[in-house]
Amino acid sequence: MLIRFKGAHIVDPGNINEQKDLLVKDGLVHALLDPGAADPEPGIDTVDVTGMLLVPGLIDLHVHLREPGHEYKETIQTGLMAAAKGGFTAVCPMPNTSPVNDNAQVTRFILDRAKAAGLSRVYPVGAITLGLKGETLAEYGEMKQAGMVAITDDGRPVENARVMRRAMEYATGLGLPVMSHSEDLSLARDGAMNEGSFATRIGIKGIPNAAESIMVMREIAIAELTHARVHIAHVSCEESVDAIRHGKQRGVQVTCETAPHYFTLTDKAVGDYDTHAKMNPPLRSEADRLAVIKGLQDGTIDCIATDHAPHSPLEKAVEFDQAAFGIIGLETSLVLSLKLVQDELLSMETLVEKMSRNPARFLGLDNRLIPGNPADITVIDPDRVHVIDPETFVSKSRNTPFAGIEVKGEVLLTMVEGRIIYQREI
Amino acid sequence: MRFEHKDILDMESLSVQDITMILDTAEGMKEISKRPVKKVPTLRGKTIVLLFQEPSTRTKSSFDIAAKRLSADSISLSKSTSSIVKGETLIDTARNLEAMNPDIIVLRHPSSGAPHLIAKHVNASVINAGDGIHAHPSQTLLDLMSVREKKGELQGLNISIVGDISHSRVARSNITGFTKMGANVTISAPATMIPRGIEALGCKVAPDMDSCIENADVIIMLRIQKERQENILFPTEREYAALFGLNAQRLKLAKPDVIVMHPGPLNRGVEISNQVADGRNSVILDQVTNGVAVRMALFYLVAGGSRNADTI
Ligand SMILES: [Zn+2]
Numbered sequence: 001m002l003i004r005f006k007g008a009h010i011v012d013p014g015n016i017n018e019q020k021d022l023l024v025k026d027g028l029v030h031a032l033l034d035p036g037a038a039d040p041e042p043g044i045d046t047v048d049v050t051g052m053l054l055v056p057g058l059i060d061l062h063v064h065l066r067e068p069g070h071e072y073k074e075t076i077q078t079g080l081m082a083a084a085k086g087g088f089t090a091v092c093p094m095p096n097t098s099p100v101n102d103n104a105q106v107t108r109f110i111l112d113r114a115k116a117a118g119l120s121r122v123y124p125v126g127a128i129t130l131g132l133k134g135e136t137l138a139e140y141g142e143m144k145q146a147g148m149v150a151i152t153d154d155g156r157p158v159e160n161a162r163v164m165r166r167a168m169e170y171a172t173g174l175g176l177p178v179m180s181h182s183e184d185l186s187l188a189r190d191g192a193m194n195e196g197s198f199a200t201r202i203g204i205k206g207i208p209n210a211a212e213s214i215m216v217m218r219e220i221a222i223a224e225l226t227h228a229r230v231h232i233a234h235v236s237c238e239e240s241v242d243a244i245r246h247g248k249q250r251g252v253q254v255t256c257e258t259a260p261h262y263f264t265l266t267d268k269a270v271g272d273y274d275t276h277a278k279m280n281p282p283l284r285s286e287a288d289r290l291a292v293i294k295g296l297q298d299g300t301i302d303c304i305a306t307d308h309a310p311h312s313p314l315e316k317a318v319e320f321d322q323a324a325f326g327i328i329g330l331e332t333s334l335v336l337s338l339k340l341v342q343d344e345l346l347s348m349e350t351l352v353e354k355m356s357r358n359p360a361r362f363l364g365l366d367n368r369l370i371p372g373n374p375a376d377i378t379v380i381d382p383d384r385v386h387v388i389d390p391e392t393f394v395s396k397s398r399n400t401p402f403a404g405i406e407v408k409g410e411v412l413l414t415m416v417e418g419r420i421i422y423q424r425e426i
Numbered sequence: 427m428r429f430e431h432k433d434i435l436d437m438e439s440l441s442v443q444d445i446t447m448i449l450d451t452a453e454g455m456k457e458i459s460k461r462p463v464k465k466v467p468t469l470r471g472k473t474i475v476l477l478f479q480e481p482s483t484r485t486k487s488s489f490d491i492a493a494k495r496l497s498a499d500s501i502s503l504s505k506s507t508s509s510i511v512k513g514e515t516l517i518d519t520a521r522n523l524e525a526m527n528p529d530i531i532v533l534r535h536p537s538s539g540a541p542h543l544i545a546k547h548v549n550a551s552v553i554n555a556g557d558g559i560h561a562h563p564s565q566t567l568l569d570l571m572s573v574r575e576k577k578g579e580l581q582g583l584n585i586s587i588v589g590d591i592s593h594s595r596v597a598r599s600n601i602t603g604f605t606k607m608g609a610n611v612t613i614s615a616p617a618t619m620i621p622r623g624i625e626a627l628g629c630k631v632a633p634d635m636d637s638c639i640e641n642a643d644v645i646i647m648l649r650i651q652k653e654r655q656e657n658i659l660f661p662t663e664r665e666y667a668a669l670f671g672l673n674a675q676r677l678k679l680a681k682p683d684v685i686v687m688h689p690g691p692l693n694r695g696v697e698i699s700n701q702v703a704d705g706r707n708s709v710i711l712d713q714v715t716n717g718v719a720v721r722m723a724l725f726y727l728v729a730g731g732s733r734n735a736d737t738i
Contacts, residue, residue, distance in 0.1 A: 197623025203538035203560025203598060206622065273539030318515050319537030321558065 007050030027418035057089025069098025310397030589648025614638030
């Protein structure tokens with residue numbers, strides 16, 4: 001089966017940034033044709049995507065699909081539907097499910113469910129320690145054989161530095177990167193939003209920037225000691241960006257991600273105790289928001305992930321300090337990130353690096369749009385203006401602070417290995 | 427002028443005119459408490475629910491007496507006596523209450539913002555009787571009333587607040603309330619008890635207690651919560667009393683006619699010495715009396731008092 005995407009502007013960093021036609025055959029990128037070139041062979045289905053952007057499929061390194069254990073919030077099936085609709089051809093589910101993904105059986109279960117869904121690719125991330133308890137290392141070797149690609153205790157830090165050291169050493173021996181949920185719990189304790197004048201005003205206990213940056217600095221120091229590859233998850237504040245920048249300059253193998261809410265919103269979004277603006281790490285100050293954007297611009301921040309964290313209204317329609325942390329993001333990530341391009345803060349090429357190329361590198365994948373590579377692509381309608389409406393979400397959950405916001409740009413089509421897994425109804 | 431607020435949630439949402447109206451109304455209410463028969467029929471037939479999800483005998487009694495003096499039917503619900511059982515959310519509770527058709531709900535709750543959440547789900551007026559570490563507007567209004575009573579006006583006064591600002595809803599509401607009424611507010615505490623960005627509420631932070639109370643017209647001492655000691659806020663009560671306790675010696679730094687206030691209950695010998703607590707500058711008991719009057723005024727006003735005939 002042959003498909004020709006006709007008329008798109010292809011943005012594939014370091015490879016193509018111009019108008020080309022893309023030919024897909026048998027699940028692979030088959031050829032790139034100049035606009036107007038004749039079909040090289042008969043029997044080609046043409047998809048007219050004139051005026052659209054075509055990019056290598058987006059990859060989200062940080063999602064919570066909630067299955068097994070919390071299927072009332074999300075299932076692998078619904079999470080992957082949301083991923084496809086958001087333009088993601090691959091996602092990395094975090095291990096804090098119930099049971100925890102700290103053994104090969106759970107890893108296999110996740111991959112089986114993902115296969116049954118037949119949507120975006122799934123690269124499971126396993127636990128650093130059994131039960132996320134921070135004590136005993138999980139069996140990374142067997143989990144890797146089952147398909148696990150990295151380790152993290154996300155949702156919790158590894159509190160004991162010696163355990164983290166051993167985890168990094170052991171993972172390095174297996175070629176696995178370590179993702180860090182950087183949070184000093186003794187500093188973050190009881191906090192429900194960013195520490196600062198707004199939290200003081202509304203009487204919510206704060207989480208200081210140092211609760212994050214102190215742990216970022218520790219992880220960099222341990223990575224330096226062990227020569228491990230460490231990836232800092234959901235970077236939210238200026239001090240963390242600085243620490244990572246210095247770590248990179250010293251040659252430490254540190255990468256990191258931020259999420260769209262950290263460069264889009266500040267702690268003021270909490271407003272009148274809106275629990276949809278409650279997440280961990282919390283939304284920070286304007287200075288932090290600008291530092292995150294700076295980090296994206298100068299390459300300190302490698303990736304944009306979502307930290308897609310579905311919660312039902314049971315967890316959110318309560319007192320602010322009692323509410324669960326987390327927001328969903330798969331269906332809003334691209335459009336919120338496109339705003340950086342529209343505001344001329346990032347080039348489209350750099351954005352594709354953050355949302356596709358660098359995450360692929362992290363996973364050891366070659367996702368360039370060159371003949372022979374899998375046809376994982378995302379087609380974006382860059383001009384469509386619309387209002388974010390959670391009622392249209394395919395995720396099981398609705399916990400987003402972005403409802404009602406007008407945005408420009410939308411995913412038109414998502415393809416994994418030559419199969420269209422999402423196409424916007426026109 | 428009419429009082430247009432359905433709810434009393436914090437001091438921020440009240441204007442200078444609103445506050446003045448509440449204080450004026452409270453002065454009228456205070457007179458009722460001095461009568462031999464301390465009861466008027468103003469709110470007869472109205473139902474007031476006192477929902478206290480955190481223990482506070484003093485505040486609850488004050489609201490209860492205020493309701494009874496206006497002839498309202500008041501019922502008390504607390505965690506143990508109501509259907510507020512584990513698993514029921516605050517919104518469930520609100521809906522259940524709403525089904526009883528109360529006119530006013532007085533809520534004390536350990537979570538900041540809980541009254542805001544309830545107010546969105548009920549038709550009844552909600553009065554915040556203290557939420558988390560956020561706000562305690564009726565306390566602030568009674569403090570404003572006490573100061574206005576003693577000093578004649580609020581504009582230009584120097585107000586000093588000393589104690590655990592971080593964990594105090596009284597401090598937050600008082601800073602907002604007094605600055606809104608034109609007073610200058612200065613706070614002082616060990617640095618562990620000064621929350622970040624508190625200046626944004628309009629107060630100054632003094633480097634030590636002596637400079638905080640220098641030339642004060644009013645000193646408001648806050649209660650030190652001994653149970654917070656696990657948070658390592660200060661080394662010992664002894665040292666706290668020495669650095670941040672109000673004693674007769676220190677009181678001399680303030681204006682001669684300074685008044686001393688405290689929301690109670692007092693830790694005598696810690697934040698305030700016996701001599702000062704019971705001394706001639708203390709208005710601590712007047713605060714309690716004014717508390718009933720202010721709460722009567724709030725009930726009257728949110729129940730539509732200013733829109734009805736004067737039936738006091
Ligand atoms: Zn995390």
